[in-house]
Amino acid sequence: MSVEAKFSWNNVFEDAGNQVAFMGAFFRNLFRVGFEGNELIRQCYIIGYKSLSLTAITGFILGLVLTLQSIPTMKTFGAVSFVPAMVSISVIREIGPVIIALICSGKVASSIGAELGSMKVTEQIDALEVSGANPIQYLVVTRILACTLMIPLLTLMADALALGGGYLGANLGGHVSMLLYFNKSMQALNFSDLYPAVIKSVFFGFAIGFVGCYKGYNSNRGTESVGLAANSAVVSASLWVIILDGIAVQLTSIFAYS
Amino acid sequence: MDTVTDTAQKVAPLENAKGDKEVVIKIEHLKKSFGSNHVLDDINMELHKGENLVVLGRSGQGKSVAIKCIVGLLQPDGGSLKVFGEEVTSLNEQQLKDLRVRIGFLFQSGALYDSMTVRENLEFPITRVRKINKQSELDAAVKEVLEGVGLPDAIDKMPSDLSGGMKKRIGLARTLILKPEIMLYDEPTTGLDPITSREISKLILEMQKKYQTSSIIITHDMECARITSDRILVLNDGKFIAEGTYDELQDSKDELVRSFFK
Numbered sequence: 253m254s255v256e257a258k259f260s261w262n263n264v265f266e267d268a269g270n271q272v273a274f275m276g277a278f279f280r281n282l283f284r285v286g287f288e289g290n291e292l293i294r295q296c297y298i299i300g301y302k303s304l305s306l307t308a309i310t311g312f313i314l315g316l317v318l319t320l321q322s323i324p325t326m327k328t329f330g331a332v333s334f335v336p337a338m339v340s341i342s343v344i345r346e347i348g349p350v351i352i353a354l355i356c357s358g359k360v361a362s363s364i365g366a367e368l369g370s371m372k373v374t375e376q377i378d379a380l381e382v383s384g385a386n387p388i389q390y391l392v393v394t395r396i397l398a399c400t401l402m403i404p405l406l407t408l409m410a411d412a413l414a415l416g417g418g419y420l421g422a423n424l425g426g427h428v429s430m431l432l433y434f435n436k437s438m439q440a441l442n443f444s445d446l447y448p449a450v451i452k453s454v455f456f457g458f459a460i461g462f463v464g465c466y467k468g469y470n471s472n473r474g475t476e477s478v479g480l481a482a483n484s485a486v487v488s489a490s491l492w493v494i495i496l497d498g499i500a501v502q503l504t505s506i507f508a509y510s
Numbered sequence: 511m512d513t514v515t516d517t518a519q520k521v522a523p524l525e526n527a528k529g530d531k532e533v534v535i536k537i538e539h540l541k542k543s544f545g546s547n548h549v550l551d552d553i554n555m556e557l558h559k560g561e562n563l564v565v566l567g568r569s570g571q572g573k574s575v576a577i578k579c580i581v582g583l584l585q586p587d588g589g590s591l592k593v594f595g596e597e598v599t600s601l602n603e604q605q606l607k608d609l610r611v612r613i614g615f616l617f618q619s620g621a622l623y624d625s626m627t628v629r630e631n632l633e634f635p636i637t638r639v640r641k642i643n644k645q646s647e648l649d650a651a652v653k654e655v656l657e658g659v660g661l662p663d664a665i666d667k668m669p670s671d672l673s674g675g676m677k678k679r680i681g682l683a684r685t686l687i688l689k690p691e692i693m694l695y696d697e698p699t700t701g702l703d704p705i706t707s708r709e710i711s712k713l714i715l716e717m718q719k720k721y722q723t724s725s726i727i728i729t730h731d732m733e734c735a736r737i738t739s740d741r742i743l744v745l746n747d748g749k750f751i752a753e754g755t756y757d758e759l760q761d762s763k764d765e766l767v768r769s770f771f772k
């Protein structure tokens with residue numbers, strides 16, 4: 253093994269250890285006196301409300317495109333009537349949570365990474381620490397909690413709009429009544445399709461908030477590191493979403509759909 | 511607006527009944543390295559109560575590292591670091607937090623929280639540390655410190671609307687609102703024009719007089735050192751190479767020390 257490879261493995265293990273320590277600090281401060289409720293509400297507004305239009309448009313177009321792409325293929329099997337069911341199951345179970353989480357990795361994780369990174373560079377985090385305030389409680393706990401709460405809600409809203417997009421897609425090539433379309437969609441869905449997706453989104457939200465905070469809070473000093481923190485937050489958060497989705501699919505196929 | 515008068519006088523370090531100067535910070539054999547770079551190499555110093563101690567040195571000589579060790583932002587590699595008689599390196603999280611409340615730190619950039627207005631910046635530490643939430647008390651505390659630094663009209667401005675000198679004044683006000691016993695200034699005049707630098711230097715003296723603080727001022731601005739210092743330490747290659755008053759060091763036999771005064 254080369255010297256460079258040894259050093260890079262050292263860095264990987266050091267980073268993994270730091271992430272575990274950072275998560276420990278998050279959970280320790282989560283239950284500590286002096287919870288920053290107002291800051292949590294402000295972060296919910298920034299992460300949730302300000303991502304609303306992006307996730308809404310994404311969800312709607314997702315349903316629309318999925319329907320438009322499916323109809324020709326389903327037609328060859330004479331199974332067009334199954335399109336609403338196929339779209340609703342695939343959106344609720346898999347595509348909705350994953351796509352919205354990936355969109356939020358780009359928007360939310362990068363903005364948290366850049367914000368905390370620039371606070372680190374301009375010594376604002378040090379200033380919080382020396383003033384006797386608790387920067388983990390104020391900056392990290394609030395952002396991770398806000399992501400964990402808001403991303404499942406954004407996913408549910410995007411899922412609903414995706415079904416609406418699907419209805420529009422079905423109507424572009426012909427006429428399907430709204431009642432019939434949504435009846436077919438809902439008939440195919442069970443509660444066991446919804447709750448694993450929501451639980452999965454909670455973990456996606458936590459991962460996005462955690463990665464964004466970790467990368468920003470631990471960025472190096474220097475303006476270049478702000479960009480690096482934002483960039484690595486997006487890459488790592490997206491990767492974690494895919495990894496967690498792989499785990500969730502295995503677990504739900506064992507426990508929810510068996 | 512220059513609220514600092516030219517009559518600002520240095521305050522003599524306080525003496526106890528025996529006539530000894532009370533020590534508030536004592537550093538012995540302090541070492542700090544970053545990799546193979548030995549930034550602080552066995553330094554010793556004392557700060558006395560009511561004293562203004564200036565630490566002079568070229569950039570990258572470890573001046574800021576020394577004061578960051580004092581407030582526990584950096585962990586020293588060795589040596590002893592006592593503040594108010596307590597060994598900083600052996601304090602637990604809560605003890606360190608309690609100690610930090612007694613120490614004010616003015617960062618080089620001011621380090622104002624840029625998502626908050628000046629009022630929110632000033633209220634932030636006092637609501638969290640002193641647990642004061644009554645609006646009338648907060649208003650009074652904010653007004654007092656803002657008037658102290660000569661910027662009462664900046665109360666509702668965002669940090670992005672302030673000049674460099676104003677940011678330093680607000681940063682100083684945010685620190686003083688907790689009424690610290692020790693002030694650590696990290697290059698308070700860097701990046702400012704000579705007139706504003708002089709105003710900030712005089713403000714440091716005014717605030718020391720008003721709040722009875724002991725201060726360590728990290729700088730390479732000789733005008734700031736001349737105005738504020740009771741005593742000067744010169745840091746070079748991780749060691750203190752000279753100590754004395756401004757006038758004493760000006761006539762030093764060491765060429766490096768003298769070169770600061772040219």
